[in-house]
Amino acid sequence: MTRPVVGVIGNHHLIENRFACQLVGERNLWALAQVCGALPLTFAGCPEITDMEALLATVDGIVLTGARANVHPSRFGLAEDPAHEPYDARRDSLALALVEACVDRGVPLLAICRGFQEMAVAYGSTLHPEIRNLPGRMNHRMPRLPNGEIHPDQEVVFADRHEVRLAPGGAFARIMGRDLIRVNSLHGQGIMQAGPRVVVEGVAEDETIEAIRVDGAKGFALGVQWHAEYDPQTNPVNRALFEAFGQAISGYSKAA
Numbered sequence: 001m002t003r004p005v006v007g008v009i010g011n012h013h014l015i016e017n018r019f020a021c022q023l024v025g026e027r028n029l030w031a032l033a034q035v036c037g038a039l040p041l042t043f044a045g046c047p048e049i050t051d052m053e054a055l056l057a058t059v060d061g062i063v064l065t066g067a068r069a070n071v072h073p074s075r076f077g078l079a080e081d082p083a084h085e086p087y088d089a090r091r092d093s094l095a096l097a098l099v100e101a102c103v104d105r106g107v108p109l110l111a112i113c114r115g116f117q118e119m120a121v122a123y124g125s126t127l128h129p130e131i132r133n134l135p136g137r138m139n140h141r142m143p144r145l146p147n148g149e150i151h152p153d154q155e156v157v158f159a160d161r162h163e164v165r166l167a168p169g170g171a172f173a174r175i176m177g178r179d180l181i182r183v184n185s186l187h188g189q190g191i192m193q194a195g196p197r198v199v200v201e202g203v204a205e206d207e208t209i210e211a212i213r214v215d216g217a218k219g220f221a222l223g224v225q226w227h228a229e230y231d232p233q234t235n236p237v238n239r240a241l242f243e244a245f246g247q248a249i250s251g252y253s254k255a256a
């Protein structure tokens with residue numbers, strides 16, 4: 001029995017400000033291999049070189065990963081702002097189309113952080129570019145040193161930072177087996193207004209939306225604002241999510 005194959009989207013980076021690359025956070029790949037029993041297969045976040053039909057004929061699931069670049073504000077009716085760069089318009093285009101294709105066909109889809117935002121925007125949600133600036137909101141960005149540098153210890157950066165209250169009886173509460181969890185937090189953007197098919201399944205103490213599903217999806221279509229890929233090997237909350245995704249990809253039949 002071969003492993004199910006999961007497509008993992010890449011994101012654009014300029015290495016040394018000259019060398020264009022498609023990168024993917026390695027922890028996404030380890031989580032899929034070790035907890036879902038999948039073969040992770042990265043693909044470019046570039047619609048120009050990605051045949052979606054060929055991709056979806058090849059994979060048993062898709063993961064839209066986190067990424068430093070923000071979803072372009074034109075996708076939700078706002079003007080771009082240098083303060084909220086970088087953007088990754090190619091990834092936006094491919095990811096938003098993939099969300100709808102997966103939802104319509106029942107291809108299991110797990111959306112993480114930026115991917116969560118892409119899932120939300122694909123179905124008409126708006127985002128706020130810097131939610132920590134909203135009254136009453138926490139700072140959801142990764143912790144930094146007093147001098148402003150990103151904290152050098154990954155355990156600190158990815159430590160649980162806040163609670164998420166899950167909708168009782170909802171998809172996430174059923175997967176997690178509880179209504180209250182704690183999660184890490186590494187994002188600046190957040191959902192302002194959920195679109196009509198975006199079901200809010202979990203919110204933080206400051207009402208920031210942290211977990212969603214797409215209403216009417218034929219298959220697994222869940223998104224989380226936190227970085228569940230960081231430690232599903234040891235963290236029961238993230239393990240439950242990746243195991244549920246693993247069941248979905250194992251049970252998915254491309255032939256259907």
Ligand SMILES: N[C@@H](CCC(=O)NCCCC(=O)O)C(=O)O
Pocket residue numbers: 065066067068069070071112113114115186187188189190
């Ligand atoms: N850019 C968006 C999404 C946040 C996200 O995916 N964070 C991952 C960060 C990985 C890194 O810093 O390289 C936002 O900021 O909301």
